[in-house]
Amino acid sequence: xxxISTLENSSSILSVTLHENNFTKxxxxxxxxxxxxxxxxxxxxxxxEDNKGMDPYMLQxxxxxxxxxxxxxxxxxxxxxxxxxxxxxxxxxxNAKGKSDVSDNGNFYIKxxxxxxxxxxxxxxxxxxxxxxxGSPEITEITDLSTGTEDKTLTAGxxxxxxxxxxxxxxxxxxxWFAPVGSDGKINTDEASWTKVKETALxxxxxxxxNFFVPEVLDIESSYRIVLRTSxxxxxxxxxxxxxxxxxxxxxxx
Numbered sequence: 001x002x003x004i005s006t007l008e009n010s011s012s013i014l015s016v017t018l019h020e021n022n023f024t025k026x027x028x029x030x031x032x033x034x035x036x037x038x039x040x041x042x043x044x045x046x047x048x049e050d051n052k053g054m055d056p057y058m059l060q061x062x063x064x065x066x067x068x069x070x071x072x073x074x075x076x077x078x079x080x081x082x083x084x085x086x087x088x089x090x091x092x093x094x095n096a097k098g099k100s101d102v103s104d105n106g107n108f109y110i111k112x113x114x115x116x117x118x119x120x121x122x123x124x125x126x127x128x129x130x131x132x133x134x135g136s137p138e139i140t141e142i143t144d145l146s147t148g149t150e151d152k153t154l155t156a157g158x159x160x161x162x163x164x165x166x167x168x169x170x171x172x173x174x175x176x177w178f179a180p181v182g183s184d185g186k187i188n189t190d191e192a193s194w195t196k197v198k199e200t201a202l203x204x205x206x207x208x209x210x211n212f213f214v215p216e217v218l219d220i221e222s223s224y225r226i227v228l229r230t231s232x233x234x235x236x237x238x239x240x241x242x243x244x245x246x247x248x249x250x251x252x253x254x
Contacts, residue, residue: 090109168206171239230243
């Protein structure tokens with residue numbers, strides 16, 4: 001069983017992206033909040049950190065038992081109140097003209113209705129960063145291909161995968177860098193300290209996915225943010241300006 005007490009905590013940066021509203025054509029924007037997911041392991045890790053006397057293995061065991069029981073209740077067709085934070089309930093995708101068009105197996109999916117307790121947790125939230133959607137790359141997923149994990153760690157010298165949008169690297173001054181992160185979680189702005197991924201290490205270069213080998217020279221157990229810069233626009237086309245995306249903090253393992 002993995003020692004959950006050593007797992008890295010989740011990031012707390014709240015970023016809002018403004019997108020031009022193409023339906024109204026009045027110059028207004030709609031906002032999306034960047035999803036920064038605290039994983040199951042993140043939650044257990046932070047509970048273990050806050051409660052030093054608690055056995056992390058028993059904590060993980062109890063959480064898994066609760067998870068299995070919730071799944072069992074869903075299998076029985078029940079709605080489930082989850083820790084008084086909200087109710088998971090079953091909905092169905094259906095576009096039927098009559099009973100004969102409804103599948104016996106259904107086309108079910110989960111919806112969630114939060115309680116006032118969950119809504120109250122948002123009362124003190126503030127926005128850390130507001131950006132305009134300008135065609136910049138968007139990083140939605142980082143996976144260590146040597147382990148198959150997405151737990152914000154990568155292995156030095158091993159392949160990794162980045163998924164998202166508008167990722168393809170192309171044009172002058174474009175590339176992929178690992179920028180050191182300080183104890184305050186901020187990126188080192190001195191680009192001389194950044195480590196660039198060699199062009200020969202990039203073996204998949206697509207708009208929705210990049211695959212490359214993590215540089216072997218990175219400091220083990222240190223944290224970095226991945227910086228993507230590109231001016232690629234389309235076949236034989238480049239932007240006039242470089243656009244950039246910066247990932248969440250990633251820890252490097254041996």
